[in-house]
Amino acid sequence: IPGDATVLTPEMVTLAELTADDLDRIVEAIPGGTANIADIYPLAPLQEGIFFHHLLDAEQGRDVYILPTVLGFDSRQRVDEFITALQRVVDRHDILRTAVLWENLSQPLQVVQRRAPLRVEEVALTRSPGDDATALLLEACPASMDIRQAPMLDVTITQDTRDADGDRWLMALRSHHLTRDHQALEILLDEVRAHLEHEEGRLAEPAPYRDFVAYSRLAVSAEQHRTYFERVLGDVEEPTAPYGVLDTHGDGSETGETVVELAAEVAERLRAQTRRHGVSAAAFFHLAWARVAAATTGQTHPVFGTVLLGRMDAGGTAHRTPGLYINTLPIRIDATQTLDQGLGTVQAQLGELLAHEHAPLALAQQVTSLPAQSPLFTSLLNYRHSPAAASAQVDLPESENVGIEILYASERTNYPLTVSVDDTGVGFRFVVQAVAPMDSGVVCGLFETAVMNLVVGLEERSGMVLDRVRVLDDRQRELVLSGWNDTAREVPATTLPDLFEAQAARTPDAAAMVFGSGTEREALSYAELNARANRLAHLLMAEGVGPEDLVAICLPRSVDLVVSLLAVVKAGAAYLPLDPDYPVERLAATLADGRPMALITTSTTTDAGLGAGIGMRRVVLDDPAVSGVLSGMSVVDPVRSGHRPEHPAYVIYTSGSTGRPKGVVVAHEGVVNRLAWMQEDYGL
Template sequence: MLAPDADPHSPSSPGDAGQSTSSSSLNGSYVFPASTSQERLWFLREFDARWGAAYHLPVAFRIDGPVDRLALQRAVNLVVTRHEGLRTRLAHLDGQLVQVINPHARVTVSVVDLGHVPEAERWDEVQRLLATESQRLFRFTEDSLLRLTLLRLSGTRHVLLATLHHIIADGTSVELFLRELVASYGALLQHTAPHLAELAVQYADYVAWQRQWLDTEEYTKQREYWGRKLAGAPLVLELPTDRPRPVVQSFRGANKEFRLSREFAASVRRYAHEGGSTSYMVLLAAFAVLLRHYTGQEELLLGTPVANRQRPELEPVIGFLANTLVVRADLTGDPSVEELLRRIRETTLEAVAHEQFPFDKIVEALQPERTLSRNPLFQVMFGFQEAPHARLALGGHPLTRLPVETGTSRFDLSLFLTEDSDGIQGLVEYSTDLFEADTIDRLTRHYQAVVEGLLRGGHQRVSQLSLLTETERAELVASAFRAEPEPTALLPQAVEAQAARTPDRVALVFGSEQLTYAELNARANRLARLLKARGVGAESRVAVCMECSPDLVVSLLAVLKAGGAYVPVDPRYPLERVRYMIEDARAQVLLTRRELAHHGEGIPHVVSLPEAGLEGEGDANLEPVADAAQLAYVLYTSGSSGRPKGVMISHGALANFLTTMAREPGLRAEDVLAAVTTFSFDIAALELYLPLVQGARVVMATREQAADGRALSGVLARHGVTVMQATPATWRMLADAGGAPGPGFTVLCGGEALPQDLADALTANGARVWNLYGPTETTVWSCRKRLGAGDRVSLGGPLGNTSVHVLDPDLRPVPVGLAGELFIGGSGVARGYWGRPSLTAERFVPDPFSARPGARLYRTGDLVRRRAGGELEFIGRADHQVKLRGYRIELAEIELTLRRHEAVRDVVALVWGSSEAERRLIAYVVPVAAQAGDDTLAQRLREHARASLPEYMVPSANVLLDALPLTPNGKVDRRSLPDPRSVMARGGAMHVAPRTETEGRIATIWMQLLGCDQVGVKDDFFELGGNSLLAGRLVEALDRTFGVRVPMRDLFLDATIANLATVIDGRRRKASVVEAPHVDELVSGLTDEEVEALLNEPQLGHVNTQHVKEGSR
């Protein structure tokens, strides 16, 4: 029933045979209307010639025996004469696409003799010729759309290749052609007539029936059915791809074959029979489960081909009769396998009952958003067929079917399964623009694993069907952890040891002030003694509230030496927030500056620096009072409830972080590190502590310097800074100010996703660039990746003693290449949230992969995937991935595209609006200074986005800002972005009437085609109701009116009258410039007297007369 090579752009046959087809004549050929599916393929070919090869139907055979070439040629033309479809070409007549059938057409079999090719190279040459010939484009209006090539390897070895274009045939037609060809050849060898039943109808009759059926009540009923069935369905299947999706499909592709055993096929048949379904339904259900795992989508649209030959008289007809059904697979609610099969059975039976409705009419009825990046309605095809290929022989010599690699793929992904006597032959056709071959290899293994799981029992849930074998699972778990030696000292003792080794080395620099290691350690010891006297001990919380200064570092170390845990409090936070944090942490002491002492209202002890009376305290090291499990700090981060939550980090987690970062990226004693991050941001721990345990120097920038690119650049230069850690926003600010670091400088970038363009800019100058990733809850950084010039940004791998697992919602490892949530385990995992046990239990879950008692994983909420090499790729926050009008959109991709524009300094994209009706994509853009006042920038950005993104990802408006609002930690504050309605500069345009003659004539054509009274030059053809068929008629009308053939691609990329007028006027000007023949040609053969006479003609004038004289001699 289901043929793997049918196509979605196809018709159906009507219920009743109609009257005989009437025709007109054209140069001795018969002319008939084209079918709706032929119109679709014509349109696709007009749009881009590369579509043509994607719709070739090649088939090749090895013939182990002699071939009578004359008999083969005669046999081919016997079949061609018998079928009008094989004598058909396409043409436009009076604005309509028609079939032109030549009653006398003949097809010549090309013969290529490879006998001269060395034996060792002969088969490679066969493969090359098969690929070349199968991809060679047809000319619809001139060529026969059937080609045959016979490759002669020797007198008894041949290869026959037949290529038909899908516009005249389908998969069933190919099989019919082959059967009739071998029958005719055999009869000719026996000098008899082939025994072929007379055809009752031809393809033109089918087209006439179809067009009559489109006016029937049954057509209306089926249209209503498909409208109901597909209403609200997701029109895009977001498969994870290895490469970004191109804006326009290229249809480059490849095939991957695999085989399932005879026993496997028997198990499928038996399971299907027991459940009252078919093998097709079981295998389709398994494919839907696989796609659910790959995409995370619980509703899927899949294409599935049908032969569409219900009427017996259509069975032997060669032509494009096949249709494609759209199957809506419903996996919502995590159904049992049994329930899923019931849903699949019901859906497919309903679809087959309405299979006459042409796919093109479904597209026309649903009007999906126009995009050139993917197919409409569905992007994945599934086909299953039972033993379709009869054993063929040519003149008694068996034909062995050979694979033909066309290098094309019509869809993102197609899975075709064919059951034969040896089991099930699988073929995956995939887009090479999107997928690597290794990815497809894994997909075939995962599919087999799902089918095997499905066959094990109907009561298990769909989510329980694993893609992984036990071996793959074990490999993923093992590769997730990176073991390193545990740290030998906690932070206070590590600083003390460094002070003992290098007491006179400068440790801290702040403006004109500096501290040596000995001075820093002594001051911290004195303050620690004072804190202990105020009751600070194990697990005591000490709030530290002060601006950046040496006193800040002294205070933090002192708290740790005293055995307490510090709570960083930014003095610039609102007073209400400051007091909430201090009260929530139940801090016993506030360490601050005198001018900030009022923050300590209600706290038992307030210690103000530098007037704290430390002179009497001893400066010797204290006895260590902390162990690895003890609390080191409580850092408050924003909470979804609106209340900050305190993250508890232990001494052991902090020590492990510093130890592993000291190894890689590494820090040398001679390095100078600029500290630019406010200490209430967790990444400040690296800036303040890593240099101190390595004997390096910390240069502390003021908050104002850190927020000013030029000022920060000056700090780096004055102090000879060699290392800096900052967020992408700070690095971009520095680069914009001309302070991008060069060779010898180490760039540590984290806190937000590192845009590819910024990474490229930083690596281009020769700096050592590290991309760092990690949530506060796993102690600063958990992953790191050294980026070289041109490297694709990734998170890399885990830090030492850290595990990074990509898991599904059931905490099972996700296969390589698939998206999942990142869970982090190991030594860096926080103890939890201070005073929030329920939230701790929600975000910190037991680690099922660790043998360590009590081990936990932190649920990051970040979507990542593991690459084939083991590195992690950041996809985005789960809450930053949005769905709009049925499309899943990654905002980071939009931001990256807009950043590539020369006028853009920074950008943030988001979905604005509360109700579905008003939800719009908005881009907040900070232009470079030179473009800030340009009124055309918003429109230019929209055009730039449309050149790189599908239409549904183009922002509705570009809001221009002087700067993006930032949090105190240097991250973009999305909540503070303004309401776009108050400031937006829209990319759309008001009505603009035609301004030139060309625009006016185009407008007239539009109004005739679209049936509207007024159009503007900025209006979009498709937004006014145009579709692909009307686009084809528009191209023809423009050709008749202007004598210019507008490429369909130009129309789709910018379907406005203004653009079409520009294209047409440009081509007309180019056509009017005719290259003149060389003067030598004009005067050759003339005498000198005749040349002089010509030069004296007044019309010639004096232009180039010297060249004429010289050219005549």
């Protein structure tokens, strides 16, 4: 947009189709109006995802993507000099002078301001003995950040009153992930150092962030992205969620972090294997994380996110320009292939994925068969080349400017499990961030063990399959197989009806069940309940019902419901409970899948046509004919010929993780085992 423009016109905005009304709303929202607007363009792909989570978090007064860094200074003068240098860096880069506007607009837009003064706030902290000044300072920072105001960067400073000389200061430098990635913070601090040391002349001309936005949105068509992801992810039906943790909207408050250096000897052997196979270390670590993802989900083709740098194709001096260039996209790895095959295919997949590194994650999600609102994956692998002193923290560049140090730096994502691999060029460091109830130390141990065993498997050239690589070390394996599994108890080899009939014989007059209240109250003793269930069981057996048969029961909560459940297992069959409040389509689908021999119901509970076409006998309890037959049936316990504890007791249909009902069979021995555990655990 021309610097002397007094009115904005749609022709000045080349990357977005805006109306004059849109531009008027933008001008009204920006301090200084038209004269302070340098450019307008859409969000890059990862910015779109972060923006989505920002809006979700803002509703709950939080934002996981506000990234804090705390610095220490040995004087107030150094603080002021740093802030002055930081403002000059903001003035240099359009991404640091950017606000995001979306209200009453057809799409979220980045608006670059010509001037964006830093927001600096000084606070006084009240510290008690043992208090952490860094934590107190972060708590004193504003709770949120208004991304509609540029820069998306703020500074909070305080004097460290506990310092003996009284001259130490702390600064919380917070930036929003919409404007930076890990490398961008390093670039920003390096430019601040250059200004502090009057070396700004060595800084390269900044790359306009609009060029990256244009490239990321236009270089590869949405249809090409869609075709690729349909091939890779089209048959995915359930999320890959380690430990079953599905929440991708957390605020990171329950996040634990574990950092581990890979042993130098293992790192050397690892590089030898990657050279032998002609692949990158990145391919190796993606294969290793695929093994852990498979082990913690039970899936053979796990999907997880991989972080793509995005700077290589951004052109010009993007590698020295702050901004958000990375993207997170899914990779799917077959854990049933051999290690040699796996390295080759992962290397090829990563190369192929690079052609789509600027695709929106939402597009990849859309081509799957996942239920709506289900995440495609909940774990992230971030492989990054780092300096020799690499860590999850960021270090100040080599500087003569002593008296400034980084005390704390934090990066979080909305994913509950993130694994970062820092490749120092010699060794490797793992940083695992895991949200409770996951344990970052446990996950880091699984990953480290998988890496070491993967190296051994490749060295031995045994043709080992990936899902056979051990992820548990000897101590963990012993704990899982023996420690946690030391639960052996003497449990009777019997069935549920056998247990009930024995109880009825012991306490025939004791109350077995009570239903309702007042005049509607109905109570049955064990003898009465046993007798009613026996009559219905004999009727079912007369119809041919026996062991391993399935009988559906669709009744409202009532005495008849309990009688029917008990009668089915007394007949030796398994019951299939159907909730009368479920939609008839779901009931019909369950019956069609389970194909029971009979359906127990009433004339008012289900449609007479339910289950038609599957050869199912209907036992309608309020039918006078059925009532008449029941009254003549024996009340003696039936003889269940050939009925064994391993036979099914019931089948329960659950939605599972796919949204489609799945039948789960529970055997009598499982029910009896649980009852025995309850007796022991509850002291019954």
